[in-house]
Amino acid sequence: MSALSDSASPLYEKVKDFVLANIGSGKWAQNARLPSENDLVNSLGVSRMTVHRALRELTSEGHLRRVQGVGTFVAPPKAQSTLIEVSNIINEIRDRGGKHRAGVILLERVEHPAPAIVRAFEFDRVKPVDHSLVVHFENDSPVQLEERYVNPALVPHYLDQDFTSIATLEYLQRCTPLTEVEHLISAVPAGAEQARLLHMPERDSCLVLHRKTWTGATVATVNTFTHVGSRYSLGSRYRPTHKPA
Amino acid sequence: MSALSDSASPLYEKVKDFVLANIGSGKWAQNARLPSENDLVNSLGVSRMTVHRALRELTSEGHLRRVQGVGTFVAPPKAQSTLIEVSNIINEIRDRGGKHRAGVILLERVEHPAPAIVRAFEFDRVKPVDHSLVVHFENDSPVQLEERYVNPALVPHYLDQDFTSIATLEYLQRCTPLTEVEHLISAVPAGAEQARLLHMPERDSCLVLHRKTWTGATVATVNTFTHVGSRYSLGSRYRPTHKPA
DNA sequence: GAATGAAACATGTATATACATGCCATGTCA
DNA sequence: TGACATGGCATGTATATACATGTTTCATTC
Known part of the structure; x- marks a missing residue:
């Protein structure tokens, strides 16, 4: 029971899905602190680099906020603005x-x-x-x-x-x-x-x-x-x- | 002479800047094929993982297009659309x-x-x-x-x-x-x-x-x-x- | 000549390891 | 009590290695 889905997607995607599922379900509320990378390594059974990649991508997508030396937190919702495309x-x-x-x-x-x-x-x-x-x-x-x-x-x-x-x-x-x-x-x-x-x-x-x-x-x-x-x-x-x- | 800048930014950022500079100067034209990861490893003197991360991020930012088994190419300019934010x-x-x-x-x-x-x-x-x-x-x-x-x-x-x-x-x-x-x-x-x-x-x-x-x-x-x-x-x-x- | 297969080569992922960097709590010393 | 040093722990980066996966090329075979 690794808590990760068993689909065919890559491991780091499963880690991302796992994190997003916990955010979506409210288990990890806004501004809550996530388990550390090492904790996730132990509980999910993947290497730290894989966890790190997942968290890094989620950060660049705006879902998380990370502070070196402190921890990883759930970012506030995507602001009041939405991106749209204006075509030529x-x-x-x-x-x-x-x-x-x-x-x-x-x-x-x-x-x-x-x-x-x-x-x-x-x-x-x-x-x-x-x-x-x-x-x-x-x-x-x-x-x-x-x-x-x-x-x-x-x-x-x-x-x-x-x-x-x-x-x-x-x-x-x-x-x-x-x-x-x-x-x-x-x-x-x-x-x-x-x-x-x-x-x-x-x-x-x-x-x-x-x-x-x-x-x-x-x-x-x-x-x-x-x-x-x-x-x-x-x-x-x-x-x-x-x-x- | 590693062709990379000597600023204090991380290595993978320097690789990204190197690639963007070559695109910006026209040396690597649109749809042109980039050197392979291993070529860049040899010419830049960094590890393949570092090159890979730089190219992957540039791909997700829309600057490159990669095809597994084929190569890496300069992506066409950012489409005919522009991102704007529509505020609430x-x-x-x-x-x-x-x-x-x-x-x-x-x-x-x-x-x-x-x-x-x-x-x-x-x-x-x-x-x-x-x-x-x-x-x-x-x-x-x-x-x-x-x-x-x-x-x-x-x-x-x-x-x-x-x-x-x-x-x-x-x-x-x-x-x-x-x-x-x-x-x-x-x-x-x-x-x-x-x-x-x-x-x-x-x-x-x-x-x-x-x-x-x-x-x-x-x-x-x-x-x-x-x-x-x-x-x-x-x-x-x-x-x-x-x-x- | 056409189909098959293997090698070469490209990117993609996963891991272990090491060290760097930043923050914080704790303890020691003045 | 205050200042400072230190260790612990968090994230950040870099590397070597291995294997997976997809594509092309080219030689072999039928």
Whole structure:
């Protein structure tokens, strides 16, 4: 009676399952202290390295908290936040298959804009700023309006880029060593300009994804406006790493 | 000259940095095959277990792809998606400090609803379904409308719960062993009912967060409607795990 | 030429051992 | 009583070794 399951999975997985089962059943409550590695070695009949690997992985997955010299504890539940994936709508369209066709048009491009938004986005110190407005199409109907503020000093060859042919987020992701990314998701009623460009009624809802990237200084801010007439939405499934008992 | 940095970090970290540096510099391109573990053992002068741990962690972090019996390869860039955190608005309000006050009112509660949405949400086989409608307040003004469809058979004591006092997502997260979660973020114009409950103009934009959880059978579906008059938004910063070169 | 089998090689896991590092309680000495 | 040293115990890392498992290659055999 080793207290470990007899499935075909590796030993360290069985140890992880054993620990998670004890957490899930409430036997080891939040912030409770787990038996030491050596205790588990004795009670489970596996080597310390195996126990250690199991506990280390559970720690990196957020289930445990370990303090050298002190012990191992049950971590508080996974915060009040959940990870989700926000897909790049462009690729979503592209991946949808044959009859759909993605396209873009470049509406305008100014290298020295100075609107209020530029100051608000903390670009006031790093001019010039490249400002461009792009509309993405699927089958001749507009689906997304993209507003980009890019610091060309920090993005190599940005100005030479044919940036109607590649998803902006992809390009920035590939070319810049990202140190930090900020996303904000919000919803706004479409303004007159946006409504015209997206062929949608004014004041209809727009889903907005703000994306701002740094590498120390600000690299770029991209706002994408999507008309969500129940046609598109962001999100996907999230499968927790630990399988419950 | 071991090709490894001479910092104070552990050996396996140095190996990881070595691999990431080779990927970042382009020396090992996307999908390229890495030297075998034994090659790295010989060229770096560390044991195979150490190399193995470094490569295994880089694999679980998404930088590498390994196939037993074949080799180790540079994984394609982190997909077209980005991880963000979606905070629980309720906690956001609560954490905002003293002068703000969160509250809820329960509008209605039916145990045997059978609207079309219930069928659409795949609840048709597991009746009864608890349906409730809750409005969250901050300082007497409504900020969020929550629509819940919960399968009481799968959530212990759900019907006994004073569920105006606790954030629903939190409760479900604590009580059910989640196997899968699906999120959808969308934006809709407020309908008449929603506009009235949220004290907002009809057809103004609502940010909607759909959340659906399973443990095999469907446990719950929660839709939260938030009036985003530039007052609230979802999102937060994401700090990539690998430091760029 | 096609099928079979074996060797070579890759990653995956498990163990024993050793030492490093950090925290804490205990006891000793001033 | 306070400061300090020490030993015990916890986790953290590194290594050598062994075997398991999956893939490819190549030679043998039919």
